[in-house]
Amino acid sequence: MKLGPKAAAAALVLSASLALTACGGGAGAGSNAGASPTSLTLGTLRDITSWDPAQAHVGHALQPYQAAYDTLILREPDGKLSPMLATAWKYNDTNTKLTLDLRTDVTFSDGAKFDAEAAKANMDHFKKANGPQMAQLASVQDVAVVDADTIDINLATPDPALEYFLSQAAGLMGSPQSLGTDAIKTVPVGSGPYVMDKAASVKDSQTVFTAREGYWNKDLQKYQKLTLKILTDPTARTNALVSGQIDATLLDPKNGKQAEGAKMKLETNQVDWSGLLLLDRDGTSNPALANLKVRQAINHAFDRKTILDQVMLGQGTPTSQPFGKDSGAWTEELENYYSYDPAKAKQLLKESGFEGNVTLDVPTLPGGETLISVLQQQLADVGITLKPGAAITNTFTADVAAQKYHALFYNLFQGEPTVAIDQIVSTKALYNPFKNTTPELEAKIQAVRTGGEEAGKLAQDVNKYVVEQAWFAPLFRVNQMYYHNDKVNVTPQIQQAVPSIYNYSPAK
Amino acid sequence: MIKFIAKRLGSGLVVLFVVSALTFTLLYTSSGSIARNILGDQATPEQVAFKEQELGLDQPLATRYFAWLGDSLSGNLGASWFTSEPVANSLATRIPVTMTMVFTAMILIAICAALIGVAAAVKRGWVDRVVQVGAIVGDSIPGYVIGVLLVTLLAIQLGLFPATSTISPGVGPEAWVYSMTLPVIALLINGVTGGAQQIRSAVIKQLERDYVRTLRSRGIGEREILFKHVLRSAAPAGLTVLSLQLIGMLGGVVIIEQIFALPGMGPLAVTATGQSDLPVVMGVVMYTVVVVIVVNLLVDILNGWLNPKVRVS
Numbered sequence: 034m035k036l037g038p039k040a041a042a043a044a045l046v047l048s049a050s051l052a053l054t055a056c057g058g059g060a061g062a063g064s065n066a067g068a069s070p071t072s073l074t075l076g077t078l079r080d081i082t083s084w085d086p087a088q089a090h091v092g093h094a095l096q097p098y099q100a101a102y103d104t105l106i107l108r109e110p111d112g113k114l115s116p117m118l119a120t121a122w123k124y125n126d127t128n129t130k131l132t133l134d135l136r137t138d139v140t141f142s143d144g145a146k147f148d149a150e151a152a153k154a155n156m157d158h159f160k161k162a163n164g165p166q167m168a169q170l171a172s173v174q175d176v177a178v179v180d181a182d183t184i185d186i187n188l189a190t191p192d193p194a195l196e197y198f199l200s201q202a203a204g205l206m207g208s209p210q211s212l213g214t215d216a217i218k219t220v221p222v223g224s225g226p227y228v229m230d231k232a233a234s235v236k237d238s239q240t241v242f243t244a245r246e247g248y249w250n251k252d253l254q255k256y257q258k259l260t261l262k263i264l265t266d267p268t269a270r271t272n273a274l275v276s277g278q279i280d281a282t283l284l285d286p287k288n289g290k291q292a293e294g295a296k297m298k299l300e301t302n303q304v305d306w307s308g309l310l311l312l313d314r315d316g317t318s319n320p321a322l323a324n325l326k327v328r329q330a331i332n333h334a335f336d337r338k339t340i341l342d343q344v345m346l347g348q349g350t351p352t353s354q355p356f357g358k359d360s361g362a363w364t365e366e367l368e369n370y371y372s373y374d375p376a377k378a379k380q381l382l383k384e385s386g387f388e389g390n391v392t393l394d395v396p397t398l399p400g401g402e403t404l405i406s407v408l409q410q411q412l413a414d415v416g417i418t419l420k421p422g423a424a425i426t427n428t429f430t431a432d433v434a435a436q437k438y439h440a441l442f443y444n445l446f447q448g449e450p451t452v453a454i455d456q457i458v459s460t461k462a463l464y465n466p467f468k469n470t471t472p473e474l475e476a477k478i479q480a481v482r483t484g485g486e487e488a489g490k491l492a493q494d495v496n497k498y499v500v501e502q503a504w505f506a507p508l509f510r511v512n513q514m515y516y517h518n519d520k521v522n523v524t525p526q527i528q529q530a531v532p533s534i535y536n537y538s539p540a541k
Numbered sequence: 542m543i544k545f546i547a548k549r550l551g552s553g554l555v556v557l558f559v560v561s562a563l564t565f566t567l568l569y570t571s572s573g574s575i576a577r578n579i580l581g582d583q584a585t586p587e588q589v590a591f592k593e594q595e596l597g598l599d600q601p602l603a604t605r606y607f608a609w610l611g612d613s614l615s616g617n618l619g620a621s622w623f624t625s626e627p628v629a630n631s632l633a634t635r636i637p638v639t640m641t642m643v644f645t646a647m648i649l650i651a652i653c654a655a656l657i658g659v660a661a662a663v664k665r666g667w668v669d670r671v672v673q674v675g676a677i678v679g680d681s682i683p684g685y686v687i688g689v690l691l692v693t694l695l696a697i698q699l700g701l702f703p704a705t706s707t708i709s710p711g712v713g714p715e716a717w718v719y720s721m722t723l724p725v726i727a728l729l730i731n732g733v734t735g736g737a738q739q740i741r742s743a744v745i746k747q748l749e750r751d752y753v754r755t756l757r758s759r760g761i762g763e764r765e766i767l768f769k770h771v772l773r774s775a776a777p778a779g780l781t782v783l784s785l786q787l788i789g790m791l792g793g794v795v796i797i798e799q800i801f802a803l804p805g806m807g808p809l810a811v812t813a814t815g816q817s818d819l820p821v822v823m824g825v826v827m828y829t830v831v832v833v834i835v836v837n838l839l840v841d842i843l844n845g846w847l848n849p850k851v852r853v854s
Contacts (some may be wrong), residue, residue, distance in 0.1 A: 167580075233711070265812070272692050272704035278707075434577065511555060
């Protein structure tokens with residue numbers, strides 16, 4: 034044999050790898066993220082699942098859709114609702130019919146025209162497409178076309194959150210021709226400020242948009258090119274930001290230190306609350322939790338300020354209430370309703386008759402391990418046992434719905450009052466799996482639903498009720514830490530961890 | 542030799558079939574309510590039931606498996622439940638990224654480990670001691686730690702390389718080289734130190750054999766003994782080590798791709814598994830099994846070619 038074995042083996046591996054390298058190098062066509070003076074590159078946490086507007090999500094998951102789709106109503110950074118595709122809207126006296134006036138000068142990226150028929154087609158599609166936010170239009174009975182630029186949304190029951198929903202997933206308008214097709218799942222067809230550059234986009238890696246020519250509202254289209262770079266790993270997001278590969282991204286307190294060291298600017302915004310959800314208030318699987326004094330004792334056991342400082346590096350505000358500061362339901366008096374008072378906690382446990390006999394089994398969610406162990410310690414100090422369960426991820430939601438947990442630690446969105454009620458309080462809320470309620474609470478919830486403009490204020494009663502009844506043990510509202518470089522101005526968006534796409538502009 | 546290859550290929554196909562059936566059964570019986578995960582927090586029980594029907598989850602397991610198998614044999618691996626993207630497309634865009642990285646690292650490992658290992662075995666003395674210590678140090682530092690150190694130093698402090706991938710459709714080869722350099726280094730350090738250590742031992746073992754003494758007594762030069770006789774005998778051990786490293790690297794590459802945000806198989810595997818996106822998970826598992834089978838087959842063929850005795854056994 035003339036050729037040495039090592040050389041032969043190396044040659045074989047080398048040729049195989051060269052072949053593969055060649056394949057790799059030639060994948061696809063398009064252009065790299067160029068350094069156009071008006072380009073914006075954002076680091077996002079995950080890719081969207083489908084470009085069908087009916088599959089859109091809320092909050093920070095809404096951002097990619099805003100690039101391609103306009104909503105009927107625009108939500109300003111401070112939460113005020115402004116005209117967008119709808120120029121004006123008005124309820125009837127019973128809050129059961131919302132009439133919208135629509136723009137007539139807007140087209141979709143496939144050339145189709147936006148009008149009342151298109152708006153109706155979108156809302157009908159949203160109602161039956163089985164999307165994750167289908168509940169947003171649950172109160173809508175039907176949508177009627179009045180004339181080319183007017184629709185009536187008829188409601189089965191009043192819904193104070195409807196206008197807000199029309200600035201969210203339910204308000205996204207896609208071209209009627211493409212709704213329900215397979216094509217719209219992978220390439221959006223909207224009337225929004227940007228169009229997707231399919232050739233330059235890679236699923237789960239990056240989505241590239243270019244400014245749409247002739248877009249009707251130049252004020253909302255501040256960049257020629259927009260790239261959403263999907264960076265799941267927080268370290269990767271931090272590295273990409275400090276090395277200048279992206280202009281802005283969401284970080285956490287730990288990684289934020291590195292970004293601050295690199296002179297990145299920080300915008301904070303409180304969107305979620307963190308705390309224990311004491312779900313089994315009727316004592317179905319944990320009789321102790323049916324006792325109000327036990328639930329109150331749990332609330333008095335936590336030194337919220339210390340936990341916040343130690344675990345979250347102080348990034349947040351201690352609180353005893355689950356409703357957000359911007360929701361209208363928030364009140365100053367509930368903020369420190371349950372002070373840190375271990376003696377009182379012990380006294381309450383004694384009075385309850387469950388002293389030394391309270392055990393909470395909670396699931397451990399990824400990233401929550403440190404916090405759970407701190408809670409475990411503080412509860413142990415007053416004589417309550419907290420048992421962290423195995424880590425779970427993909428079955429969490431289903432397990433909650435199936436009443437698997439009598440209590441759990443979680444971060445929850447603090448949205449509009451009816452949104453929050455339907456998330457954690459009402460009998461149809463996922464985070465009220467045991468469907469606890471009382472006639473008193475039902476009356477308060479009903480008042481919010483029919484309250485129209487007063488809904489936020491009326492929700493204060495619901496908030497007060499669940500705090501007094503210790504349905505939860507909230508710990509703090511968490512600061513969302515959004516960092517950006519000095520090439521871009523960013524305005525935080527109320528109730529969103531990540532700003533809306535319209536809130537970015539080139540720094541002068 | 543053809544019979545030998547055919548036999549190995551046949552057993553590879555059996556492994557592939559068995560693994561696919563087992564994985565399918567395990568995945569589909571243990572992943573909870575997937576429909577609920579897809580629809581999210583707000584979904585009603587009716588929505589969940591409708592979704593389950595849509596995904597065919599109300600069908601018996603065997604029916605679903607054979608449907609999947611039939612489709613797979615015709616090249617259709619199904620579509621992601623979350624994104625509707627065909628699984629075959631997802632794999633086709635990602636495999637080149639991962640494979641370029643793994644094979645580049647492998648070639649460098651083979652070359653470096655062979656040079657260092659042979660040098661340590663032949664020279665012994667301080668060279669050998671340095672290699673021994675290097676092997677312990679190299680083995681004890683995980684690849685992702687090296688990755689983070691490299692990013693901090695070479696990408697962020699010095700700005701020589703991008704901190705995260707710049708690979709996207711249509712970019713030139715430079716973007717690939719720049720994006721791949723740090724991840725490949727992070728991947729190969731463990732491999733080189735470990736591989737050098739194994740090759741060193743294999744070469745020393747051969748050098749101590751009687752036939753080497755006989756060759757030396759006949760006055761044959763050290764260089765000829767090493768390259769013509771010792772290396773050939775030590776090669777099978779080296780090849781086996783390298784193949785094991787390549788297979789082990791498929792795990793390490795997942796973390797490295799996350800750190801460097803490379804659009805390879807790693808992020809796909811992590812996302813799909815976290816979401817229980819079963820068609821994608823099946824695709825990822827099948828890809829991994831195929832790579833393992835192909836690598837083993839190549840090693841078997843190379844060994845069989847180097848050492849005819851293997852073919853008979």
